[in-house]
Amino acid sequence: MTKESGRLALLLSGRGSNLGAFLRAQHSGELEGSVEVVISNRPEAAGLKIAQDAGITTEVVDHTLYASREAFDQVLAQKIDEFKPDVIVLAGFMRILTAGFVDRFRGKLINIHPSLLPKYRGLNTHQRALDAGEREGGATVHFVTADLDEGPGILQTPVSIEDGDTAATLASRVLPFEHRLYPYAANLVLTGQVSLGERSALWHGETLPPGGKLWRPS
Numbered sequence: 001m002t003k004e005s006g007r008l009a010l011l012l013s014g015r016g017s018n019l020g021a022f023l024r025a026q027h028s029g030e031l032e033g034s035v036e037v038v039i040s041n042r043p044e045a046a047g048l049k050i051a052q053d054a055g056i057t058t059e060v061v062d063h064t065l066y067a068s069r070e071a072f073d074q075v076l077a078q079k080i081d082e083f084k085p086d087v088i089v090l091a092g093f094m095r096i097l098t099a100g101f102v103d104r105f106r107g108k109l110i111n112i113h114p115s116l117l118p119k120y121r122g123l124n125t126h127q128r129a130l131d132a133g134e135r136e137g138g139a140t141v142h143f144v145t146a147d148l149d150e151g152p153g154i155l156q157t158p159v160s161i162e163d164g165d166t167a168a169t170l171a172s173r174v175l176p177f178e179h180r181l182y183p184y185a186a187n188l189v190l191t192g193q194v195s196l197g198e199r200s201a202l203w204h205g206e207t208l209p210p211g212g213k214l215w216r217p218s
Helices: 016-027 046-053 069-080 099-104 126-132 167-190
Strands: 007-012 034-041 057-060 087-090 111-113 136-141 154-161 194-195 202-205
Touching: 007 016, 007 046, 016 034, 016 046, 016 167, 034 046, 034 126, 046 057, 069 099, 099 202, 111 167, 126 136, 126 167, 136 167, 154 167, 167 194
Parallel strands: 007 034, 007 087, 034 057, 087 111
Antiparallel strands: 111 136, 136 154, 194 202
16 A cells, blocks of 8 residues: 555445455555444344455444434534545445535535436436437546435446446446446545545646546456
């Protein structure tokens, strides 16, 4: 590891497929840092077992125990702060975060979205791309801001839409690209190659387009 402070916290709610991708990238040396903690809002999340089997500290902050979104986010933020992460990865974390939480971790908080942002923010992205007659779907890693799926893009990778594709088949072909894209983009933030400017992401100080830099895995 080339960066002493290369610490990541992963937040998840479900099966942990992105976590698996990060662990593979960590073990291969592609990720110049380590996953220090995995936090879930759901005690039954399968991703917690993956983390525990890998010897990673796990924490649960059950959102059902809090009367408000703000109260949950406050406890979650305090738990994250205990581990002093450089980057916080939303890895299938199914909670909309408050503006206060996002501002607290500005420039450290990243997410992956299954479309070529700024197209198709929100849900049902693959079906919407098919309905619009798009020739490509894909995925985008972006910084998280208070507006849902509107944070500046870091990297995005296109995936061709094939004749006869359904939302399910397109999603199944996009997913392996997501698993390569996300750790690669996180590493750019972790190593300081990409940062969050006032209105856009910056690549070595140069402004990136809204969807981020186009990335095609070799």
